[in-house]
Amino acid sequence: MDQESIVIVGAGLAAASTVGALRERGHAGPITLIGEESHLPYERPPLSKGFLQGNDEPEDFTVHDAQWYAAQEVTLRLGTAAISVETGKQQVLLADGSAVDYDQLVLATGSRASVGGENPMPGYDLPGVHVLRTLADAKSLRAELTEGAQVAVIGSGWIGMEVAATARQRGARVTVYSPSEVPLAKVFGERFGHYLLELHQRHGVDVRTARAQGIEQVDGHLQVLSDAGSSRADVVLLAIGARPNLQLAETAGLDVDSGVIVDASLRTSNSKILAVGDIAQAFNTRLRRQLRVEHWDNAIRQGKLAAATLMGEEESYDWLPYFFTDQFDLGMEYVGHNSPDDTSVVRGSVESGEFLLFWQDGQRITAAANVNIWDVNDQLRELVGREIPAERLADTGIELGDL
Template identity: 50%
Template sequence: MSSVVVIGAGLAAAKVVEALREGDFDGSITLVGAEDHPPYERPGLSKDYLAGTKSADTLRVHEPQWYAAHDIEMRYADPATAIDRQAQRVTLASGEELAYDWLVLATGAQPRLLDLPGADLDGVVTLRSIEDSTRLRAALTRQARLVIIGGGWIGLEVAAAARNAGCEVTVLERESLPLYAVLGPTMSGYFADLHRKHGVDLRTEVRVESIEGADGQITGVRTSEGTIPADLVLVGVGAIPDTELAQAAGLDVDRGVVTDEHLRTSDQHILAAGDVARARHTSLGELRVEHWDNAIRQGKLAAYTILGRDESFDWQPYFFTDQYDLGMEYVGHAGADDQAIVRGDLESGAFIVFWVRDGVVRAAMNVNIWDVNDDLRAIVGSEVASDRLKDESIPLAELAASA
């Protein structure tokens, strides 16, 4: 009887084991996690759970009893410490050893930390786990003065939640605009204006020099522009794929665990999925995608590969965000140098944006316009004239059908 061990009890891992059982895999499955929780979804940590509108139970991928009902062995708070590829065994922190025929690495990513004086003070936090979000949520209810280092998606979502809670919020971004590398000047400028209109002190092209404190507690953040008072500092400067196990086992690692389009690593008995995987996309090349949708899809794809199904990493990346009264979905993979074409009126707060390179639509975003993402997904990757993309008299479904 075949055995599967999945390391990393997050969303991708949960989707691996779910798809295996749905695909009638009748071998043994063991899910190994470092956290003392069943797998849960992380988007809510910077959105509705952080805002206090949803409970921790709503974040679960499955109810706790689902795993026993589907004959999944669980190892909570007992992280894997070593992989013996020759013997095909995994050693856990407790000393237990697990044999595998297939191993799936879904170890995720860890927040990037700051190498600055004061970075270890109490009150300097990151946001990756439910415990991180719970601590931050409690601080927001106290209306703490919050300084956020980094103007990426996590930083801006937390800024929105903090402002809605009545906190004084400063966001420090080293680039000229937040999200510039992802959205380019038009839409990164839009998000900058959105936060400033809601009272965020957004400072760009600023260098953080140290985090200051007294008696072990934060008092402020010193920057190239002076010191900003703070009770709490969130570090949101990106994440690093958790490749330590893979590297120690001698797998091919390059800014993530390198895989083919079926999520196989350099060892044909080991797959990688989710945030940790730098996978070969069938049309976009090597990608490492840190988004909810990708964790779900790659988790399923890893299971399909184990089940012998010939499926590949071929979908367009997708993510979403909620900030203040803005809800947005994005599909595709564009960059700052791509041309942004707006369909509609930015001032209205409801519009669509396409990013185009060499006549090809690379990505699309719907802002406060719903039930159009399937059409946008169909348009991405095709050649569509700019004037047709802008023309609201042409239905999106027609553009999608002709793509």
């Protein structure tokens, strides 16, 4: 097995993690990495944070440099899209007409920014209208986030709110069009949603409860049309979600739902094909359910798990989802998987800006977050899944380790 030819399609963080872990675990056979982007695999969180702020450059978040891939004898096929998988021949067909043979195939095709699905938002393709998914997207957007620019952010999820914060820090005027009265409240609860809303408002972000309906170009400027009226903008970011790139999996005849369905070892319905990262709807043995997670930590961990599976080792998807965000003076880490119906418990003072959050189903902790309190996330991870009364969680007189 350690001499088999392994092909990885998708040149993001999950792909790079898979490659690195394969060589670390002793795979000596050929590895080919295929990516539609011309860039070496890179991490995406800086695109809405450090890079957009102007503090980071691509070399700061590129996973490995070209010399590393050469030293590891990895064949790079970058800037070339894979268009289909011929499972009978065990080949990946590329847009340039060539084909790459595989013994084992890993699909790490990631996600693409949504522009509204089958009915794109009118005006999504006008000059000055952006999405944020790739380094090219971020470069284009960064060039327009200038002092005094009027920036409209359509959508109030994590990407939208992070870009809103970054744009304000760069001196732009920012309006966020939020489809809900309180950003992220449906997922994280009213309490945290209000905290995030007030944070942005304190820093001068105009958060409007409004559904954007389209974008027009009027007298050389953009106009955002919404159910609450229209307003002018110099720059528009469409931050209305992401969609997993499932086309290649579908050409391979794999079982697909909201992602590529894989087992706890990341094997698809075809024994020669794995799926990792954003597209993997994987069975989580700790949560006992299929789960698709679009976060940095998951990409790294699933890449390592894919390598273990390819090397014939018995490991499984048994960790809790984790993500982090930075907005203005907010730094937050989250671990677990809560549902919109869970109740939230605050430990500490929200007003101070330093507190912990727990989400519970009954008394069972489903997720936890630390806000501007550091070096406690591992402790929070240990608490997820336990049953602890809410009043005990909120009692700061009880040490975390004694809960």
